[in-house]
Amino acid sequence: MKHPARILSLFLPLAxxxxxxxxxxxxxADPNASSVAFALTGTGHEVHGTFHVQSGSxxxxxxxxxxxxxxxxxAASGESGDKGRDKKMHADVLDVEHYADVTFTPQSYTGxxxxxxxxxxxxxxxxxxxxxxxxxxxxMQVHIEGSSLTAKGKFVVPYVKWGxxxxxxxxxxxxxEVQIDLTLVGSLSPAS
Numbered sequence: 308m309k310h311p312a313r314i315l316s317l318f319l320p321l322a323x324x325x326x327x328x329x330x331x332x333x334x335x336a337d338p339n340a341s342s343v344a345f346a347l348t349g350t351g352h353e354v355h356g357t358f359h360v361q362s363g364s365x366x367x368x369x370x371x372x373x374x375x376x377x378x379x380x381x382a383a384s385g386e387s388g389d390k391g392r393d394k395k396m397h398a399d400v401l402d403v404e405h406y407a408d409v410t411f412t413p414q415s416y417t418g419x420x421x422x423x424x425x426x427x428x429x430x431x432x433x434x435x436x437x438x439x440x441x442x443x444x445x446x447m448q449v450h451i452e453g454s455s456l457t458a459k460g461k462f463v464v465p466y467v468k469w470g471x472x473x474x475x476x477x478x479x480x481x482x483x484e485v486q487i488d489l490t491l492v493g494s495l496s497p498a499s
Contacts, residue, residue: 326469330370331498334456336363336378340492343380349481356387363491365413366498369420374413374430381410400472404436425450437471458491
């Protein structure tokens with residue numbers, strides 16, 4: 308009788324530890340289904356536009372608040388529906404010739420990521436714009452269904468404070484901050 312208990316005592320820690328390893332996952336964004344929308348308030352108008360998500364891969368563990376990986380957005384993909392304004396945004400504000408990408412590198416999160424359904428978390432990491440890193444925290448709504456994940460978050464980028472050129476001219480003034488609406492859609496897989 309003692310022999311089966313001894314075997315059980317050896318394997319029980321391994322059996323209990325297995326779910327911890329299963330919690331490590333990789334989220335891979337689908338660039339065609341993901342989007343970055345922006346809104347910039349101006350004198351008597353509001354400019355809306357989009358940027359294209361180039362790639363995204365984020366590793367996380369439900370048992371620990373750590374994240375790694377990155378989301379990469381093409382700075383030159385910014386479109387507002389006005390070719391002249393977009394050309395000025397690309398050349399004068401974003402300087403896409405020298406700074407082709409905008410990236411977010413998550414490092415940690417607070418809250419709980421449920422294995423299925425909806426979750427609310429706060430993701431902290433480094434937002435690199437115009438070659439300069441900035442620490443930000445983004446509130447995210449996460450929905451998991453099977454191996455599919457959708458994450459949505461809204462945050463403000465104080466682009467002028469961060470060293471980018473103010474595109475305001477004469478009486479056409481625009482806000483010094485831009486509202487970002489991020490939607491990431493993709494798949495989950497076990498972390499490798």
